[in-house]
Amino acid sequence: MMLERSELKRLRLPLVAALLLSGLGVAALVYSQNNLANAERLRNEGHARLVATRDRLTKVSEEEQEIRNNLVQFKQFEDRGMAGAEKRLEWIEALAAIRQKRRLFQVQYNLDPQRAVDYPGVAEDQKGGSAIFIANRVKLDLSLLHEEDLLNFLADLSASAGSFASLRSCSITRTERGGAAGGPLRPRLRANCVIDLITLKARDKT
Amino acid sequence: MAEKRLLYLTAQRLQAYSWKAGKLLAGGTFEMGDQGVTEFARYVGTSPKSLYYVVADVIEEDFFQENIPYVRGKDRRMLIGRKIAQRYRDTSLALALSLGTQEGARREDRILYSSFTNTQPFQAWLAALRTNEAKLVGFYSLALIAPLVAKRLKPAAARCIIVSLQNGGMRQSYVEHGKIRFSRLGRADPTDPHAAAESCAAESNRIVLYLINLNILPRESGPLDVVALAPAAHREAYQAAWGDNPRLKLNLIDLESACRTVGLKSAPPEMLGERLFLHVLAGAQPGEQYASDALRRFYHLWRARLALLSGGAAICAFSLLLSGVRLVDLHGITSETEKERQQETSVRGEYDRLQANFPKTPLPREVLKSAVGTASAILRQTVFPDRLFVEISQALAVVPQIELDKLDWEITSNPRARAAAGPAKPAAPAPAAAEPSAAPAQGEANRYYEVADITARINAVKASDYRGVGAVVEQFVQALRQRPGLEVIGTRTPLDTLSEKAVTGDVGEQERDEVPNFTVTVSRRIGA
Numbered sequence: 001m002m003l004e005r006s007e008l009k010r011l012r013l014p015l016v017a018a019l020l021l022s023g024l025g026v027a028a029l030v031y032s033q034n035n036l037a038n039a040e041r042l043r044n045e046g047h048a049r050l051v052a053t054r055d056r057l058t059k060v061s062e063e064e065q066e067i068r069n070n071l072v073q074f075k076q077f078e079d080r081g082m083a084g085a086e087k088r089l090e091w092i093e094a095l096a097a098i099r100q101k102r103r104l105f106q107v108q109y110n111l112d113p114q115r116a117v118d119y120p121g122v123a124e125d126q127k128g129g130s131a132i133f134i135a136n137r138v139k140l141d142l143s144l145l146h147e148e149d150l151l152n153f154l155a156d157l158s159a160s161a162g163s164f165a166s167l168r169s170c171s172i173t174r175t176e177r178g179g180a181a182g183g184p185l186r187p188r189l190r191a192n193c194v195i196d197l198i199t200l201k202a203r204d205k206t
Numbered sequence: 207m208a209e210k211r212l213l214y215l216t217a218q219r220l221q222a223y224s225w226k227a228g229k230l231l232a233g234g235t236f237e238m239g240d241q242g243v244t245e246f247a248r249y250v251g252t253s254p255k256s257l258y259y260v261v262a263d264v265i266e267e268d269f270f271q272e273n274i275p276y277v278r279g280k281d282r283r284m285l286i287g288r289k290i291a292q293r294y295r296d297t298s299l300a301l302a303l304s305l306g307t308q309e310g311a312r313r314e315d316r317i318l319y320s321s322f323t324n325t326q327p328f329q330a331w332l333a334a335l336r337t338n339e340a341k342l343v344g345f346y347s348l349a350l351i352a353p354l355v356a357k358r359l360k361p362a363a364a365r366c367i368i369v370s371l372q373n374g375g376m377r378q379s380y381v382e383h384g385k386i387r388f389s390r391l392g393r394a395d396p397t398d399p400h401a402a403a404e405s406c407a408a409e410s411n412r413i414v415l416y417l418i419n420l421n422i423l424p425r426e427s428g429p430l431d432v433v434a435l436a437p438a439a440h441r442e443a444y445q446a447a448w449g450d451n452p453r454l455k456l457n458l459i460d461l462e463s464a465c466r467t468v469g470l471k472s473a474p475p476e477m478l479g480e481r482l483f484l485h486v487l488a489g490a491q492p493g494e495q496y497a498s499d500a501l502r503r504f505y506h507l508w509r510a511r512l513a514l515l516s517g518g519a520a521i522c523a524f525s526l527l528l529s530g531v532r533l534v535d536l537h538g539i540t541s542e543t544e545k546e547r548q549q550e551t552s553v554r555g556e557y558d559r560l561q562a563n564f565p566k567t568p569l570p571r572e573v574l575k576s577a578v579g580t581a582s583a584i585l586r587q588t589v590f591p592d593r594l595f596v597e598i599s600q601a602l603a604v605v606p607q608i609e610l611d612k613l614d615w616e617i618t619s620n621p622r623a624r625a626a627a628g629p630a631k632p633a634a635p636a637p638a639a640a641e642p643s644a645a646p647a648q649g650e651a652n653r654y655y656e657v658a659d660i661t662a663r664i665n666a667v668k669a670s671d672y673r674g675v676g677a678v679v680e681q682f683v684q685a686l687r688q689r690p691g692l693e694v695i696g697t698r699t700p701l702d703t704l705s706e707k708a709v710t711g712d713v714g715e716q717e718r719d720e721v722p723n724f725t726v727t728v729s730r731r732i733g734a
Contacts, residue, residue, distance in 0.1 A: 018518030025525025169616035
């Protein structure tokens with residue numbers, strides 16, 4: 001049965017009503033579906049939080065033990081000077097004192113701006129602005145009589161500067177061969193070393 | 207639900223009835239003629255929402271059977287349409303009933319064509335319906351309703367003649383396997399039972415002979431059931447009129463009982479057998495009817511409207527139902543979420559209570575953990591070179607010809623890569639050593655090495671004595687390798703440069719003053 005155009009016009013109102021009813025139904029369906037999906041999401045999130053909290057509760061003794069272990073280790077690092085604040089003035093004075101004490105010919109230093117410790121093995125999230133440890137790189141140019149002067153210098157620096165010193169590289173070059181006996185003492189070796197003086201970054205801010 | 211109006215149309219008049227819940231109510235009687243039609247039009251106009259069923263009970267109804275080729279779809283419709291047009295003048299009231307297929311030399315459809323030889327008396331009534339935009343469900347005849355009546359009364363045989371007495375006359379319809387095959391309206395006086403019974407017997411005999419002559423009824427099919435619908439009081443008259451008839455078997459059914467059987471609760475008293483037919487029609491609404499789509503257009507429009515509204519309402523109801531189910535689910539989920547949130551609060555409280563007893567930390571816990579990790583990594587790669595220097599000094603003491611020029615020391619996690627990039631040629635590893643390759647293997651990233659490039663000169667050996675120089679260097683390398691944990695990872699001797707530059711020399715008595723030198727790279731794993 002084919003309806004004519006004039007007859008189709010008579011169906012306009014029922015068609016609109018049918019569309020409205022269908023639209024109402026679909027809107028109700030969409031609304032309830034959205035609410036249900038949202039509620040399911042909230043339930044899943046809440047369940048995950050509950051599981052995580054329960055998990056933390058069951059591991060609370062392990063967590064406490066871990067904190068105690070961390071505290072012990074941190075104390076050890078503090079004892080080694082790693083947890084101290086930056087002390088540039090003390091370092092400079094220490095360099096002068098060691099030179100004086102060890103009667104070294106010459107100690108030239110160059111103190112770079114501080115930067116995050118970026119050694120291999122350090123976690124990536126500790127290498128940027130969120131780094132906890134800061135390296136103050138010191139480039140040393142030493143004129144030495146013999147190699148033991150260097151080892152003594154490094155040992156004194158590590159012991160006296162109040163900071164943790166991490167030697168990164170050292171280049172020792174002979175500057176005089178077969179020195180003339182009986183003459184005034186002259187440097188026979190030259191050492192160029194790179195040392196990082198490591199400190200804890202702005203401890204009060206963390 | 208729209209009201210159903212049944213219009214019983216005879217040659218003399220149109221009788222209107224309304225049907226509701228098994229009750230037939232008289233709507234009016236309209237005599238043939240202008241006045242009757244006008245009154246009928248007024249009657250139709252009083253209820254524009256009603257559904258109309260026209261039931262004709264006239265002599266002019268024609269039945270004709272013919273086979274057509276077995277075709278389907280549009281071809282079949284065109285073929286049947288052409289056949290109807292050839293046989294009947296007015297094709298707006300005609301129908302073709304399929305009686306099944308006949309298998310023979312070729313497969314054919316058995317079609318029963320039916321219409322009215324004169325439709326003129328109907329036109330005025332149909333025009334009145336059309337003018338009032340009445341919803342004509344269909345144009346039926348008692349013959350088309352007879353199979354439905356037979357089905358409801360459940361006669362024993364598959365073939366039977368249904369005889370009923372109406373205001374229009376005595377209708378005899380031959381029904382075979384639930385389908386009408388032939389029908390005829392004869393004259394009968396409803397007020398005289400004996401005359402009606404005799405007429406029934408005589409007409410039934412004639413119809414049987416007619417059907418046998420047309421090969422519609424098999425000749426040797428045994429006695430044919432005649433289902434006579436008559437009042438119980440007429441039973442004796444019928445049995446007397448019937449006599450001993452070998453071709454026909456009388457099955458007299460009380461009309462009142464039949465009406466009760468099919469669920470007719472009440473009907474106007476002046477109605478005869480037509481009340482049974484009209485009630486069955488109103489309850490069943492068969493698909494086979496005469497009116498063309500043009501005559502039923504307002505009914506189709508109403509159905510389209512109803513379908514649209516019903517569809518929309520169904521979608522809306524279904525969606526609302528589904529939404530309701532979801533809201534119930536939502537309530538359950540929300541309750542569950544709230545329950546878990548309370549549990550979480552409780553567990554968190556317990557955790558916080560235990561956490562309050564944790565030792566105080568100088569830094570936030572996570573920061574402390576990170577600080578310990580970082581400090582450990584720094585410590586693992588922090589060492590002073592004194593031990594390595596001692597090892598090198600002891601190796602130098604083994605080979606006094608060697609005098610140290612320069613020593614470059616540093617810490618690295620990949621000593622072989624450094625040796626490959628540095629001044630010394632990478633050395634073949636010692637047989638027992640298992641040092642990392644140029645690229646650190648997985649798991650060795652946290653191993654650190656102190657590496658030293660030893661640059662030295664060889665006294666007491668001439669620069670042109672490549673073999674001598676090589677022997678001294680080899681002696682030094684062997685001395686280094688004997689130191690525990692020390693690994694020689696690269697050497698560079700004058701012999702190594704032979705293939706890299708032009709070499710000039712004098713193999714005569716004059717020797718060069720040049721002092722041979724070399725570079726050896728050693729490494730030692732920190733913590734080993």
